[in-house]
Amino acid sequence: MTVSKDDKWTEKKISRREMLKLTGVGMAGVAIGASGLGGVMKAMGYELLEDDSTTAQNKVNFYGPHQSGIVTPVQTHIYFASLNVLLTSKQELQELFKQWTPLVVRLMNGETMVEATTNTRVPTGDTGEAAGLDAANLSITVGIGPSLFDKLAMQHLKPTALQDLPHFPKDQLQQEWTGGDLCIQACADDPQVAFHAVRNLVRAASGKVEIKWSQAGFNSFPAKGGTPRNLFAFKDGTGNPTDVQELKKAVWVDNGWLKDGSYLVARKIQMHLETWDRTSLKDQEATFGRHRDSGAPLGKTQEFDAFDVEEKDSNGEYLMPDTSHTHLARKSGVQMLRRSYSYASGVMSNTGAHDAGLLFISFQKDPAQFIAVQNSLGRMDKLNEYITHRGSAVFACFPGVQKGSYLGEALFNAL
Amino acid sequence: MTVSKDDKWTEKKISRREMLKLTGVGMAGVAIGASGLGGVMKAMGYELLEDDSTTAQNKVNFYGPHQSGIVTPVQTHIYFASLNVLLTSKQELQELFKQWTPLVVRLMNGETMVEATTNTRVPTGDTGEAAGLDAANLSITVGIGPSLFDKLAMQHLKPTALQDLPHFPKDQLQQEWTGGDLCIQACADDPQVAFHAVRNLVRAASGKVEIKWSQAGFNSFPAKGGTPRNLFAFKDGTGNPTDVQELKKAVWVDNGWLKDGSYLVARKIQMHLETWDRTSLKDQEATFGRHRDSGAPLGKTQEFDAFDVEEKDSNGEYLMPDTSHTHLARKSGVQMLRRSYSYASGVMSNTGAHDAGLLFISFQKDPAQFIAVQNSLGRMDKLNEYITHRGSAVFACFPGVQKGSYLGEALFNAL
Numbered sequence: 001m002t003v004s005k006d007d008k009w010t011e012k013k014i015s016r017r018e019m020l021k022l023t024g025v026g027m028a029g030v031a032i033g034a035s036g037l038g039g040v041m042k043a044m045g046y047e048l049l050e051d052d053s054t055t056a057q058n059k060v061n062f063y064g065p066h067q068s069g070i071v072t073p074v075q076t077h078i079y080f081a082s083l084n085v086l087l088t089s090k091q092e093l094q095e096l097f098k099q100w101t102p103l104v105v106r107l108m109n110g111e112t113m114v115e116a117t118t119n120t121r122v123p124t125g126d127t128g129e130a131a132g133l134d135a136a137n138l139s140i141t142v143g144i145g146p147s148l149f150d151k152l153a154m155q156h157l158k159p160t161a162l163q164d165l166p167h168f169p170k171d172q173l174q175q176e177w178t179g180g181d182l183c184i185q186a187c188a189d190d191p192q193v194a195f196h197a198v199r200n201l202v203r204a205a206s207g208k209v210e211i212k213w214s215q216a217g218f219n220s221f222p223a224k225g226g227t228p229r230n231l232f233a234f235k236d237g238t239g240n241p242t243d244v245q246e247l248k249k250a251v252w253v254d255n256g257w258l259k260d261g262s263y264l265v266a267r268k269i270q271m272h273l274e275t276w277d278r279t280s281l282k283d284q285e286a287t288f289g290r291h292r293d294s295g296a297p298l299g300k301t302q303e304f305d306a307f308d309v310e311e312k313d314s315n316g317e318y319l320m321p322d323t324s325h326t327h328l329a330r331k332s333g334v335q336m337l338r339r340s341y342s343y344a345s346g347v348m349s350n351t352g353a354h355d356a357g358l359l360f361i362s363f364q365k366d367p368a369q370f371i372a373v374q375n376s377l378g379r380m381d382k383l384n385e386y387i388t389h390r391g392s393a394v395f396a397c398f399p400g401v402q403k404g405s406y407l408g409e410a411l412f413n414a415l
Numbered sequence: 416m417t418v419s420k421d422d423k424w425t426e427k428k429i430s431r432r433e434m435l436k437l438t439g440v441g442m443a444g445v446a447i448g449a450s451g452l453g454g455v456m457k458a459m460g461y462e463l464l465e466d467d468s469t470t471a472q473n474k475v476n477f478y479g480p481h482q483s484g485i486v487t488p489v490q491t492h493i494y495f496a497s498l499n500v501l502l503t504s505k506q507e508l509q510e511l512f513k514q515w516t517p518l519v520v521r522l523m524n525g526e527t528m529v530e531a532t533t534n535t536r537v538p539t540g541d542t543g544e545a546a547g548l549d550a551a552n553l554s555i556t557v558g559i560g561p562s563l564f565d566k567l568a569m570q571h572l573k574p575t576a577l578q579d580l581p582h583f584p585k586d587q588l589q590q591e592w593t594g595g596d597l598c599i600q601a602c603a604d605d606p607q608v609a610f611h612a613v614r615n616l617v618r619a620a621s622g623k624v625e626i627k628w629s630q631a632g633f634n635s636f637p638a639k640g641g642t643p644r645n646l647f648a649f650k651d652g653t654g655n656p657t658d659v660q661e662l663k664k665a666v667w668v669d670n671g672w673l674k675d676g677s678y679l680v681a682r683k684i685q686m687h688l689e690t691w692d693r694t695s696l697k698d699q700e701a702t703f704g705r706h707r708d709s710g711a712p713l714g715k716t717q718e719f720d721a722f723d724v725e726e727k728d729s730n731g732e733y734l735m736p737d738t739s740h741t742h743l744a745r746k747s748g749v750q751m752l753r754r755s756y757s758y759a760s761g762v763m764s765n766t767g768a769h770d771a772g773l774l775f776i777s778f779q780k781d782p783a784q785f786i787a788v789q790n791s792l793g794r795m796d797k798l799n800e801y802i803t804h805r806g807s808a809v810f811a812c813f814p815g816v817q818k819g820s821y822l823g824e825a826l827f828n829a830l
Contacts, residue, residue, distance in 0.1 A: 123693055124695075191759075192646075212762075273614065280539075281538075344610045346630065352499075354614065
């Protein structure tokens with residue numbers, strides 16, 4: 001990350017590396033020299049950056065109707081932090097978001113938190129561990145939890161939908177992984193870039209916020225592209241809404257100060273890998289309702305094949321067992337946008353079993369969608385035998401920001 | 416990961432992707448078509464793989480005089496596991512290493528643990544989460560700890576050098592991060608590939624080993640290449656030995672059953688990021704003895720500039736303070752190969768501070784080298800104010816394996 005005085009990357013500007021990516025040189029080889037490529041790209045309306053510094057690379061746009069990190073293509077790493085707010089007034093909260101907004105822009109641009117200074121006798125404006133790294137497609141998504149409205153006497157603006165989730169069968173929630181006044185979801189194609197973002201935003205708000213809980217996670221994508229697998233080896237995210245109409249229906253809030261925002265549900269789900277690994281492939285597939293290798297619904301051959309949960313074979317048995325995860329989830333009739341990450345580090349001190357699982361994250365127009373799916377899974381879901389929900393939180397993620405505005409402006413305008 | 420009946424990758428064979436990498440197409444653009452490139456490569460003695468499947472990509476060689484994961488170029492991710500052995504005899508231990516050896520080869524080839532089977536009524540031979548991912552430069556390094564020799568009545572073969580490390584000033588070791596009979600260090604450019612390797616080797620040895628402690632970590636490399644930064648933002652690994660003579664002197668054991676092997680020292684070092692971040696750049700640089708941005712020794716301009724710790728300025732002050740980490744480490748006069756990874760996930764439950772730091776790993780001919788450096792740092796090292804050692808372990812890592820042999824054969828031949 002280097003320091004720049006102004007945002008010098010316009011959408012039309014493109015680095016040499018991006019150009020090579022776009023034109024597919026890295027994939028198949030083409031018979032055009034470098035200068036020839038530049039000409040082609042220029043004709044297409046792209047301007048080749050003079051300064052091919054790393055900072056121009058792999059940048060997600062901050063500004064737009066929605067926050068980044070929701071429909072942004074899933075990155076390989078997440079650092080998710082749930083924060084307690086130490087502030088005592090709405091005004092201070094507004095100041096915090098006004099302070100954070102340009103910092104988020106800088107981080108997503110692959111820049112340092114502040115301009116460099118020659119004064120070495122004060123703490124540095126940026127903690128520095130992302131120096132030399134590019135923006136790594138960093139997205140930052142900010143949301144506020146139900147407890148914040150009570151803390152800062154803003155109950156009248158608390159959306160009815162923003163409530164702590166109800167208790168679900170098999171929940172074994174631990175306070176150390178549950179709740180929070182505010183969240184920062186930092187996703188990037190580099191774990192150090194994601195952590196750097198959270199660390200520096202929290203540091204810039206020292207005395208105003210503290211981390212209640214945090215979780216790092218990863219997704220690994222097949223070299224040939226496609227849906228990543230969770231630690232049970234099943235593809236995760238196949239049924240996600242994809243087109244604008246589906247997203248409008250399932251993900252974006254359509255009224256009030258949260259219009260064009262979305263509700264984020266986070267669940268820390270421990271996966272009992274050792275138990276799972278002792279199960280036959282047939283039972284694993286009957287548990288998910290899908291084929292492990294292809295991701296196809298049981299009875300179908302391709303991952304994205306359409307299926308009807310009521311379809312039965314010649315013996316009158318469901319093709320997709322009615323206790324399977326996919327069967328029950330589909331039966332709820334609701335969609336949400338899942339954007340989960342695996343975690344694996346350490347062992348359970350009492351058993352020596354892997355402390356591993358899924359940081360489940362979903363975005364929806366209303367947490368009721370998540371609740372409906374979870375209730376449909378209920379006590380029936382065969383997957384319950386292999387997982388335990390350890391943490392839970394829900395946040396209202398602000399709409400996107402236009403230039404000149406700041407995160408959460410609509411909320412403060414409504415106060 | 417796909418299943419192959421035989422090892423079809425020879426050193427001379429090369430995938431299209433590797434070819435493009437080698438010829439630098441991705442970097443600068445060249446004016447040769449794909450077929451032309453193939454001709455050039457063929458003339459250089461490379462054979463282009465017919466089957467350009469993902470499994471052929473990014474593969475580290477298992478066989479050789481030394482184990483992989485020591486001088487292998489540092490990958491972006493580690494999954495390090497320290498294991499307790501549940502076995503009761505040397506013979507069973509030998510069987511374990513004979514069992515593991517071909518499995519390690521398969522994993523490093525980007526293959527599944529075993530041939531695929533059509534029997535879906537038994538647990539699968541491979542846990543499957545690496546399906547579709549390539550080998551990701553996976554290296555696997557296996558070592559044995561001092562406690563193993565006592566457990567299995569092999570004390571007469573325990574090298575004198577293989578002892579638990581002595582207590583150092585400022586150590587606050589916790590049993591849950593300390594010791595172990597055996598270690599598996601899995602490093603890869605994909606966290607899921609590294610975790611998959613440890614998970615499957617431990618699973619294949621179910622009832623024979625159990626995980627005592629494990630730690631995931633990451634390193635982020637500048638797009639332009641160079642030394643990665645730790646979470647204090649300083650480049651870590653600058654002073655490493657690089658050429659064959661230096662490695663011979665500092666890293667490889669030169670006699671006994673461990674000849675061509677090396678000692679691995681692992682230290683889980685918590686970094687107090689919040690305290691560090693309140694320190695001025697000048698103090699940070701005086702603590703490390705290097706410039707943060709460039710990595711240059713204090714008073715020099717380039718990362719790899721030579722320096723003399725005794726050099727003073729015109730006022731008679733050391734250019735590199737005599738309480739700085741680099742000054743004291745260099746003063747010990749010994750070298751070792753550092754191969755550390757950062758970790759960051761979660762917060763300390765009592766303080767809300769980041770639970771982050773460094774999984775320090777070094778390889779040396781004798782743990783005495785690490786002890787000498789640590790003693791030189793002693794109570795003087797200014798860095799002590801910002802770190803706490805939480806875990807410690809030492810392992811004797813076997814020499815490399817020749818085809819037809821197995822991990823640790825020299826040890827069992829010496830029994």
